[in-house]
Amino acid sequence: MPRVFSGIQPTGDPHIGNYFGAMRNYVRLGEEYGKNSIYCVVDLHAITNPAAYDPKTLAQRTFEMAVANFAAGLDPEKVVFFVQSQVPEHQELSWVFTALTPVGELERMTQYKDKAEQLESIPAGLLMYPVLMAADILLYKADTVPVGEDQTQHIELTRALARKFNHAYGETFPEPKAVYARDALRIPGVDGQGKMSKSKGESSTIGILEPLDSIWQKLRVAPTDPARVRRSDPGDPDKCLIGDYHKLFSDLPTIETVYEGCRTAGIGCVDCKKMLMQGITRELTPLQERAEGLRANPDWVRDALATGARQAREIARPVMEEVREKAGFLKL
Ligand code: SF4
Known part of the structure; x- marks a missing residue:
């Protein structure tokens, strides 16, 4: 073995x-x-x-x-x-x-x-x-x-x-x-400066035990595909760190909605980030609750x-x- x-x-x-x-x-x-x-x-x-x-x-x-x-x-x-x-x-x-x-x-x-x-x-x-x-x-x-x-x-x-x-x-x-x-x-790091790394400071990372409000504040200002200057400009989720995060946190129908919506300018970046936040909340909430229980014991x-x-x-x-x-x- x-x-x-x-x-x-x-x-x-x-x-x-x-x-x-x-x-x-x-x-x-x-x-x-x-x-x-x-x-x-x-x-x-x-x-x-x-x-x-x-x-x-x-x-x-x-x-x-x-x-x-x-x-x-x-x-x-x-x-x-x-x-x-x-x-x-x-x-x-x-x-x-x-x-x-x-x-x-x-x-x-x-x-x-x-x-x-x-x-x-x-x-x-x-x-x-x-x-x-x-x-x-x-x-x-x-x-x-x-x-x-x-x-x-x-x-x-x-x-x-x-x-x-x-x-x-x-x-x-x-x-x-x-x-x-x-x-x-x-x-990628949430600041858009290369790989996510603790050594680059808190602005680069999304902590798994980080309060959800704090995560949202980072996502809100996170850079997106620079091609989407206006809401009506189509983008490419493969060139966007939010697109990468969706692949980790979102279910397949959400990923399909985001990819289609981004490429056709059917959704805005704020909507896209909100959808991502739902996935993050679903994944991290039970983990954070377990951590609270462990800290209490x-x-x-x-x-x-x-x-x-x-x-x-x-x-x-x-x-x-x-x-x-x-x-x-x-x-x-
Ligand atoms: S719609 Fe989403 S994936 Fe596309 S550029 Fe905006 S944040 Fe990135």
């Missing part, structure tokens, strides 16, 4: 790109692979970038990310879901891999270069980020990793480290493969995460024992 692993950044309020690209995928894979689907909120990764790390909010954002995933349908009875810092074996394996990784390879990582460029002093942890990610995956001997396209280089390094360890110490780890969520790669959330961490350690401990023995550490 394949084993799936994915790490989730503790960004607090995930946006619809995260939801369609990752979170719904986790739920689906959980139905298929059960306890062989392992997901963790990667708080140890969060501290590697001083530009985005705030110790005052990390715990809250970690908790909120757990709430969001549970609200989106992740069932802790079916999958293993936990917080990375609760399973210390991640750090232990990361150190073993650190000893196998050439610094030059890490310095060539595109994400590292992008982040390092913005910093005056670069913490070593930022450089080591992909090594910790390799440890996250291989600690569970996972072979399937649902990720965004921007993680391709990191998965390649993970594969290289698995090969390197196996070559040096004997066959131990599988070479995991990345599985991409194609829809997620094309979700924080002990349930904490217990579920503690159980997940115990289950993760049951898998991680024997793997680390195997690694220690193969790497030649003294056994007492």
